[in-house]
Amino acid sequence: MKFTQRTRGIVQAIAVVLSLAVPVMFAISAADARVGGGGSSGSRGTRTYSAPPSTSTAPGTAQPMNRTMTQPGSPGMAGPAAAGAASKGGFFNRPGMGMLGGLAAGFLGAGLLGMLFGGGMFSGLGGLSSIIGLILQIGLIILVVRLAMSWWQRRQAPASAYAGPAAGPAAGPGHLNSLRTGTGFGLGSGSAPLEILPADYEAFERLLGEVQAAWSNEDVEKLHTLATPEMVSYFSKDLEENKARNDVNKITDVKLLQGDLAEAWREGDTDYASVAMRFSLVDKTLERGTGRLVAGSDTPTEATEVWTFVRPRGANWELSAIQQTN
Numbered sequence: 001m002k003f004t005q006r007t008r009g010i011v012q013a014i015a016v017v018l019s020l021a022v023p024v025m026f027a028i029s030a031a032d033a034r035v036g037g038g039g040s041s042g043s044r045g046t047r048t049y050s051a052p053p054s055t056s057t058a059p060g061t062a063q064p065m066n067r068t069m070t071q072p073g074s075p076g077m078a079g080p081a082a083a084g085a086a087s088k089g090g091f092f093n094r095p096g097m098g099m100l101g102g103l104a105a106g107f108l109g110a111g112l113l114g115m116l117f118g119g120g121m122f123s124g125l126g127g128l129s130s131i132i133g134l135i136l137q138i139g140l141i142i143l144v145v146r147l148a149m150s151w152w153q154r155r156q157a158p159a160s161a162y163a164g165p166a167a168g169p170a171a172g173p174g175h176l177n178s179l180r181t182g183t184g185f186g187l188g189s190g191s192a193p194l195e196i197l198p199a200d201y202e203a204f205e206r207l208l209g210e211v212q213a214a215w216s217n218e219d220v221e222k223l224h225t226l227a228t229p230e231m232v233s234y235f236s237k238d239l240e241e242n243k244a245r246n247d248v249n250k251i252t253d254v255k256l257l258q259g260d261l262a263e264a265w266r267e268g269d270t271d272y273a274s275v276a277m278r279f280s281l282v283d284k285t286l287e288r289g290t291g292r293l294v295a296g297s298d299t300p301t302e303a304t305e306v307w308t309f310v311r312p313r314g315a316n317w318e319l320s321a322i323q324q325t326n
Contacts, residue, residue, distance in 0.1 A: 033242075033295060033296065034251060034281070035211060035212055035235070035251065036234070037238050038324065039066040040062070040065050040066050040067075040322065040324050041067040041068065041231065041234050041321065041322055042068060042319075042320050042321025042322060043065075043068055043069060043230060043308075043320055043321055044070075044274065044308045044320065044321050045070075045265075045270065045272050047265070047272070048065060049064070051064070052262035052263050052276075052306050052308070052323070053262050053263055054262075055261070055276040056258075057258045057259055057277065057278050057304065058262070058276035058305075058306055061325070062324070062325055063323055063326060065323070067234055068230075068321075069230050194266045194272075195264075196264050196273055200273065201275075203316070203317045204259070204275050204277075204317065205259070207226060207317065207319055208254065208256060208279060209254045210222075211223070211226050212254045213254075215235060215239075215251060216249065216251040216252065220236055227320070228310065228318050228319065230320070231319055231320060231322075242285075243288070246288045246289070247286065247294055248285070249283070249285050249286075250282075250283075250284045250285075252281070252282045253281060253282045254279060254281045255279060255280045255281070255300075256277060256278075257278045257279055257280055258278045259277040259279075260276055261274075261275055261276075262274040269312060269313040270311070271310065271312075272309070272320075273308070274306055274307070274308040274309075275306065275307055275308075275309070276304070276306050276325070277307060278303070278304040279302070280300045281300060281301065281303065282296075282297075282298060282299070282300050283296045283301055284297065284298070304325050305322055305323060305324060305325065306321075306322075306323040306325060307321070307322055308320050308323075
């Protein structure tokens with residue numbers, strides 16, 4: 001009888017843990033479904049570890065890179081040879097999460113072991129009050145771990161990543177080519193002024209839609225014509241993870257609502273432009289094969305991101321980084 005009661009207590013505890021953990025994981029997956037995984041990835045040349053200046057579209061700071069092949073102090077963007085070296089993912093092994101992801105896993109593992117050996121996850125599950133206490137403690141741990149991860153990522157970024165200049169002139173809603181067309185000025189001896197023309201803004205807006213469409217169609221070949229090899233390596237990895245979950249992410253009705261130039265500069269024969277964009281989209285994750293809705297809805301949502309584009313002199317612009325904004 002005693003063994004049966006203990007077994008029942010363990011089963012109840014596991015059920016409680018799963019009921020809390022599964023929705024959290026689904027929420028993270030849903031938030032990370034769109035292009036770029038809802039994180040900050042890519043390279044911005046010598047400015048990879050410096051945040052782009054604030055703008056009227058994105059008045060806060062851009063988040064530091066979670067995934068990048070550019071090493072601190074390196075002169076430029078990672079080349080094709082490095083494209084296969086994208087960082088490993090996973091719920092407890094995401095870039096920038098290493099130590100703290102292990103901490104979260106340790107909390108969960110330690111609790112389950114405690115239950116298996118009769119000590120309870122925190123202090124036993126003898127009654128309703130204990131279960132409520134367990135739920136509150138797990139919620140507190142999740143909150144603390146998320147705050148700690150955010151603090152750790154900021155600590156790993158150089159201080160300059162949070163010291164961008166003040167926002168430029170206000171930009172009204174509309175297309176990029178109808179907004180501010182100021183000149184960005186590079187820093188350091190290797191940089192030079194770069195003027196962004198209306199045709200460039202048209203290219204940025206077009207790439208916003210084309211990248212989303214190629215991602216939605218899982219067209220990696222098309223993505224190779226729109227983004228750098230580094231970014232395509234991240235997209236390919238994220239698409240493979242979707243396939244492993246038997247999911248497909250569909251992005252439709254992408255509309256640019258507002259955008260403006262954060263900075264533009266030149267490094268040698270390579271041009272860079274970081275553009276803040278606020279856009280709406282319909283973001284749905286479907287079960288592959290059946291079309292059953294897994295996450296999202298037909299209701300448009302909005303996102304504000306900073307996209308960095310790169311082009312060798314005389315070539316076309318390509319997407320080289322996506323950064324989330326605070």
